[in-house]
Amino acid sequence: MAACLRAEVPKELLDSFSGSGMVTMRVVLLLLTAMLGSRVCFAEQPAPPRPASFAREIVSILTKQGCNSSSCHGGVKGRGGLKLSLDGLDPREDYKWIVQGGTYQVLSPEALPPITPRVSLQEPENSLLLRKPAMQVVHGGGEIFTPESPDYAAILEWVRGGAAYGEDVQKTLQGIEPSSREIVLGPGHTHSLRVVARFAGGRREDVTREVRYESLDSTVATVEPSGVLKALQKGETAVILRWLGQFAHVRIGVTDQEPASDAELPRNNFIDDHVFARLRRFRIRPSELSSDHEFVRRVCLDLAGTLPPPDRVREFLASKDPKKREKVVEALLNSPEYVEFWSLRFADLFRVRGEYGWILPFWEWVRRNVATDKPYHQVAREAIAVQGYGGASHKYQFGINKPPPIEQMVNETIRVFMGRRLDCAQCHNHPFDRWTQNQYWGLGAFFGRMTNTGWAFDNAVFDDPNGHEVDYVENDPTLRFRPVAHPRTKQPLAAMFMDGTALPEDRRDDPRLALANWVVSHPYFAEAAVNRIWGYFFGRGIVDPVDDFRVVNPPTHPELLAALARDFEQHGYSLKQLMRRIVNSRAYQLSSQTHELNRHDRTNYSHALPRPLEAAVLLDAISQVTGVPEVFDKNPAGKRAIQLRFPAGASFLSVFGRPARDAVPDPGGQLNLRQAMHMLAGTTFNAKLSNEAGRLHRLLQSGASDRQLVEEFYLAALSRFPTEREWAGLQKIFAERPRREAAEDLVWALITAREFAENH
Amino acid sequence: MSRNDANRAAAAWSRRDILRVGSLSFFGLDLSRYLRLQHLMADTGSAPRGKAQAAILLWLNGGPSHVDTWDPKRNSSFKPIATNVPGIRISELLPRVARHMDKLSLIRSMHTLENNHGIAHHYAMTGHRPNPAMKFPSLGSIISKELGARLSVPPYVMVPDGNWFGEHFRAHMLGASYDPMEIPDPSAKNFKIPDLRLPDSISVERLQQRRAMAGLVDALYREQMHSAEHASLDVFQQQALEMILSPAVREAFDLSKETEQLKDAYGRNTVGQSALIARRLVEAGSRFVTVVDRNRPESGDWDSHANNDKRHRDVLVPVLDQVLSTLLADLEQRGLLSSTIVIAMGEFGRTPDINPNGGRDHWPQCWSLALGGGGIRGGTIVGESDERGAYVKDRMVTIGDLFATLYKALGIDWHREYMHPIGRPLKIANSLDDKTGQPIQELV
Numbered sequence A: 001m002a003a004c005l006r007a008e009v010p011k012e013l014l015d016s017f018s019g020s021g022m023v024t025m026r027v028v029l030l031l032l033t034a035m036l037g038s039r040v041c042f043a044e045q046p047a048p049p050r051p052a053s054f055a056r057e058i059v060s061i062l063t064k065q066g067c068n069s070s071s072c073h074g075g076v077k078g079r080g081g082l083k084l085s086l087d088g089l090d091p092r093e094d095y096k097w098i099v100q101g102g103t104y105q106v107l108s109p110e111a112l113p114p115i116t117p118r119v120s121l122q123e124p125e126n127s128l129l130l131r132k133p134a135m136q137v138v139h140g141g142g143e144i145f146t147p148e149s150p151d152y153a154a155i156l157e158w159v160r161g162g163a164a165y166g167e168d169v170q171k172t173l174q175g176i177e178p179s180s181r182e183i184v185l186g187p188g189h190t191h192s193l194r195v196v197a198r199f200a201g202g203r204r205e206d207v208t209r210e211v212r213y214e215s216l217d218s219t220v221a222t223v224e225p226s227g228v229l230k231a232l233q234k235g236e237t238a239v240i241l242r243w244l245g246q247f248a249h250v251r252i253g254v255t256d257q258e259p260a261s262d263a264e265l266p267r268n269n270f271i272d273d274h275v276f277a278r279l280r281r282f283r284i285r286p287s288e289l290s291s292d293h294e295f296v297r298r299v300c301l302d303l304a305g306t307l308p309p310p311d312r313v314r315e316f317l318a319s320k321d322p323k324k325r326e327k328v329v330e331a332l333l334n335s336p337e338y339v340e341f342w343s344l345r346f347a348d349l350f351r352v353r354g355e356y357g358w359i360l361p362f363w364e365w366v367r368r369n370v371a372t373d374k375p376y377h378q379v380a381r382e383a384i385a386v387q388g389y390g391g392a393s394h395k396y397q398f399g400i401n402k403p404p405p406i407e408q409m410v411n412e413t414i415r416v417f418m419g420r421r422l423d424c425a426q427c428h429n430h431p432f433d434r435w436t437q438n439q440y441w442g443l444g445a446f447f448g449r450m451t452n453t454g455w456a457f458d459n460a461v462f463d464d465p466n467g468h469e470v471d472y473v474e475n476d477p478t479l480r481f482r483p484v485a486h487p488r489t490k491q492p493l494a495a496m497f498m499d500g501t502a503l504p505e506d507r508r509d510d511p512r513l514a515l516a517n518w519v520v521s522h523p524y525f526a527e528a529a530v531n532r533i534w535g536y537f538f539g540r541g542i543v544d545p546v547d548d549f550r551v552v553n554p555p556t557h558p559e560l561l562a563a564l565a566r567d568f569e570q571h572g573y574s575l576k577q578l579m580r581r582i583v584n585s586r587a588y589q590l591s592s593q594t595h596e597l598n599r600h601d602r603t604n605y606s607h608a609l610p611r612p613l614e615a616a617v618l619l620d621a622i623s624q625v626t627g628v629p630e631v632f633d634k635n636p637a638g639k640r641a642i643q644l645r646f647p648a649g650a651s652f653l654s655v656f657g658r659p660a661r662d663a664v665p666d667p668g669g670q671l672n673l674r675q676a677m678h679m680l681a682g683t684t685f686n687a688k689l690s691n692e693a694g695r696l697h698r699l700l701q702s703g704a705s706d707r708q709l710v711e712e713f714y715l716a717a718l719s720r721f722p723t724e725r726e727w728a729g730l731q732k733i734f735a736e737r738p739r740r741e742a743a744e745d746l747v748w749a750l751i752t753a754r755e756f757a758e759n760h
Numbered sequence B: 001m002s003r004n005d006a007n008r009a010a011a012a013w014s015r016r017d018i019l020r021v022g023s024l025s026f027f028g029l030d031l032s033r034y035l036r037l038q039h040l041m042a043d044t045g046s047a048p049r050g051k052a053q054a055a056i057l058l059w060l061n062g063g064p065s066h067v068d069t070w071d072p073k074r075n076s077s078f079k080p081i082a083t084n085v086p087g088i089r090i091s092e093l094l095p096r097v098a099r100h101m102d103k104l105s106l107i108r109s110m111h112t113l114e115n116n117h118g119i120a121h122h123y124a125m126t127g128h129r130p131n132p133a134m135k136f137p138s139l140g141s142i143i144s145k146e147l148g149a150r151l152s153v154p155p156y157v158m159v160p161d162g163n164w165f166g167e168h169f170r171a172h173m174l175g176a177s178y179d180p181m182e183i184p185d186p187s188a189k190n191f192k193i194p195d196l197r198l199p200d201s202i203s204v205e206r207l208q209q210r211r212a213m214a215g216l217v218d219a220l221y222r223e224q225m226h227s228a229e230h231a232s233l234d235v236f237q238q239q240a241l242e243m244i245l246s247p248a249v250r251e252a253f254d255l256s257k258e259t260e261q262l263k264d265a266y267g268r269n270t271v272g273q274s275a276l277i278a279r280r281l282v283e284a285g286s287r288f289v290t291v292v293d294r295n296r297p298e299s300g301d302w303d304s305h306a307n308n309d310k311r312h313r314d315v316l317v318p319v320l321d322q323v324l325s326t327l328l329a330d331l332e333q334r335g336l337l338s339s340t341i342v343i344a345m346g347e348f349g350r351t352p353d354i355n356p357n358g359g360r361d362h363w364p365q366c367w368s369l370a371l372g373g374g375g376i377r378g379g380t381i382v383g384e385s386d387e388r389g390a391y392v393k394d395r396m397v398t399i400g401d402l403f404a405t406l407y408k409a410l411g412i413d414w415h416r417e418y419m420h421p422i423g424r425p426l427k428i429a430n431s432l433d434d435k436t437g438q439p440i441q442e443l444v
Helices: A011-015 A020-035 A054-064 A091-099 A150-160 A270-281 A292-304 A310-318 A324-333 A336-350 A356-371 A376-385 A391-396 A406-418 A437-447 A511-521 A523-538 A558-570 A575-584 A615-626 A651-655 A673-681 A695-702 A706-718 A724-736 A739-752 B003-021 B031-041 B119-126 B139-147 B163-169 B204-224 B228-245 B247-252 B260-266 B270-284 B308-333 B399-410
Strands: A173-178 A182-185 A190-192 A195-199 A204-206 A212-215 A221-223 A228-231 A235-243 A246-254 A450-455 A458-463 B054-060 B080-082 B089-091 B104-110 B156-159 B288-293 B340-345 B367-373 B392-394 B417-419 B425-427
Touching: A054 A091, A054 A150, A054 A235, A173 A235, A173 A246, A182 A190, A182 A228, A195 A235, A212 A221, A221 A235, A228 A246, A270 A558, A292 A310, A292 A324, A292 A336, A292 A575, A310 A706, A324 A336, A324 A575, A336 A356, A356 A391, A376 A391, A376 A406, A376 A511, A376 A523, A391 A458, A406 A437, A406 A511, A406 A523, A437 A511, A511 A523, A523 A558, A523 A575, A558 A575, A615 A651, A615 A695, A615 A706, A615 A739, A651 A673, A673 B228, A695 A706, A695 A739, A706 A724, A706 A739, A724 A739, A724 B204, A739 B204, B054 B139, B054 B270, B054 B308, B104 B392, B104 B399, B119 B139, B119 B163, B139 B156, B139 B288, B139 B399, B156 B270, B204 B228, B228 B247, B247 B270, B260 B270, B260 B308, B270 B288, B270 B308, B308 B340, B308 B367, B340 B399, B367 B399
Parallel strands: A182 A246, B054 B288, B054 B340, B156 B288
Antiparallel strands: A173 A195, A190 A228, A195 A204, A212 A235, A221 A228, A235 A246, A450 A458, B080 B089, B104 B367, B340 B367, B417 B425
16 A cells, blocks of 8 residues: 655644634545545644643653553563553553652552652753663663654753653543554564554644553564564464554455455355455455355354254255244344353353252342343343342352452442453553553442351342451451442442542442443443354354454454344344344355465455363263263253253263353363373263163164264264265174174264264 | 383383383283292382472361470360470370380471361472462472382372372472372272272283274374374373283282281271271382371361360370370381481361360361471471460471471472463462471481
């Protein structure tokens, strides 16, 4: 892409237009220059000299040079006693530490001595702020600049001028914008990035040289401090831009492919529009549509956690109905297995755990939500704001008669419903994202009066005007309730939303309801919800991990995410409808088979990604293939693993990584030694094979031929017929060995195969 | 992959190829002899760095009363008795241990932070307070990982099982390979380890045929979906096979190899037989074995909120006395004491004052534990409590210090920090105020 030309539009000319007149005149200017065939940046002349302000000039240098990054003075404890706010988020604090001096403490607002200013007004050149980065005294960060450099000169100038705080530029700064949000180029090529800052009142300024650039993967592309991007090798990454507490990112694709000249791909819905457009821009060719047997197995597992029985597979493969895929989707969405499977997943997410008596109302609430497709914003509201007994109130069970600690409630609520991990901000400002400790505890205050009462199975949660019930202290009931204090400043907490607005006085009777309403109407809510559901179907969220939205973890498809969120809101936050959209898209239905040109793509949905089956689904699948159900402790016979209310009663489930529900589930399922042992010697993979009640025994008795037997098991386990090559190999083995043994080994081989244990 | 794993994997590939060829007598050996040879020749992984090679933890669940055991005081109903170390006196409830005091040291100034079960378990086993943002690896998992497995024997074992608090003994971010292998109660009649023995109808040869069939069935998929995960399954299956086939591993779990006298000496109960199997496991190559003492008949565990004296005198302490003294003598007799650390502790101590139910409640502010073996000096008292055993009077010891002491004896650098996946460094010997614990110089 060509760098845009800078038209010299004098600042005075632009400034002379105020209000709506300005907009019109800008449009005229734009049209004029467009007609001239050049592209204009609204770059202003270099600003006329004005006094350097701390918040602009100095913080800009501190950010660009990395002084306030998380690995240096912006880290949790700072460095060498100097603490700066991460990425310049709090310039007033930074000013204080520099101009007053002192050593920072994490857990107290008090500064430790020596309290020596880091700037010297009497002898400006002796300021630590200059001597350290110039390595004139020992500096752990090394030499950042020389005394001849412009940065040194700028700082010296500022100190000479009195080291004033100056203009509070962050009050008017609204954001920074790169000239392109996405750049695709070939290896070895370069591109000059341009970044413009937007201020209140419409003012814009080119800040390309002041911005800090960071490539998330410097093996793919690097960026110079001047903003020149250099592509190194094929791949994909993003460049993070930082300036005065504002962030932006540019997605970079490096490819040596020619732009595609293929005909337009068929599309099923708006998801395909976004996915295929990006594949085209990044010059990645998608795989073919999945075959029928790939599709039917995948969609049954994804919507219902259950393998399609052989007869269904045969039926589906044989059907000539052009709408058969949509019909299968509808059948699955309305099946009892759908309710069971998604109740399981939401029980994992909301952590339905405890003794059976306790958890029944909670579990039933989860199941009812799924069965009635309760709008998700209503689910969230109930989960956050619940009072009294029953339903979601058991979410707040933590040991006997105790609500969870405030930190846990903040972490979990924000992570589950807004996709952000505030966690680290409970003790200090977040080390690598923009959350502050004040924001964290402002949200914590909404939970500041929670307590519960009653006894084990009969537990009511409510907000107590006395305050929050803290840890049970033996023999001292007076210590049980106290108002919640900020851990660093020790001040009592005031409930405050994330953007800093305080909870209004008249809403303070039911703080959790106010919080719930705020959460569900916040833009983060819908995007976090759709992202999580998306992650289930594609093996990866548009932001991944699905509840880890961060400045340095930008979405791969921001417009798709926004479109999904909007569609979700417009359809009343129906999860079923969202799932319907997803599985009916062509993008979801692409084959998992790759070709040379898209084998390495893992983030653009050019093909389906294989994902391991969850423990409960895997166990049910084994039971279904062998025809021998599992018997679970304290449960009636015939119960399947996905129907279990609580992970228990089968060692298989814990060995294969079923979430214990003591924390928000992480994607697990990594293979380990215990699983391998179980596969070789354990009961699940042995006792079920030759059980007289099972499928194998029945087939052996029925007089089926070898081929029929093999086909039946292939269909049951893999939803496909064996290939000719596979059949040739198997036929030979069946000829050489006793039939029963060969057949048992075949079933064993199928249920331990990766093709079986993965959804692809 | 550790060097040991790499070696084993390399050996495994060649063995696998041999078996595929179908000729077990390639070297003129049958399979079991071949494996036995492998076992004898196998290196012990990373070269021993500390004197200690393993540890046995007697986990006294519920928290024993320290004034009634290791730190006798006037506010205990029980009297102190002399031991075989002049100057050291312990409760009269531990007469047998008293005769082995030269092998054991006592820390009487333990100071920990949590006073409720669960969170106190977590704190005692990880050194960190529970944090909703992250899960911490336990002491046993860290030791297993740092030292590595030996001779195909599971490095970390828990017997009989972790019950509801087992999650605090796990590896979490270190990976499931360092989770404890939980085995059932060895004193039970039908004691058998699940997954460690092929079903009777499946011979080794049959198993190999199965695996060959699996190779055929999964070939197409594996070819199309190259993945590191698939390769790692092969490695795990090979390790599992070695473990299942290895006579040494099977024998390690086989109590029938012990004399009846020795089984009697340990005591025919859960704790006794679990400690005996722990000794066998350590002898066979395990690194960290936790014996869980939580389910005494009629008494549950050490959490004596009521009838403290009766429970300690009649049920709880006598078994500890018998098991610990026998274990120390047994280890010494076999020449294992100098390479095996023994620790006896719970998650906290108990209140210096008796409550209205005749019991003692939780008390983390000052309590005691016992440790010895593995190069840790015995017959030493570390720290001092006040006259009631309520607060630390001298030389406070934190969990971080305890961990650092164990790590030093085992040759592990106690300053190490792991990077948790969320991006936060965590100390393996975490003391108070975000400092690293220090090894107790009086002991190691």
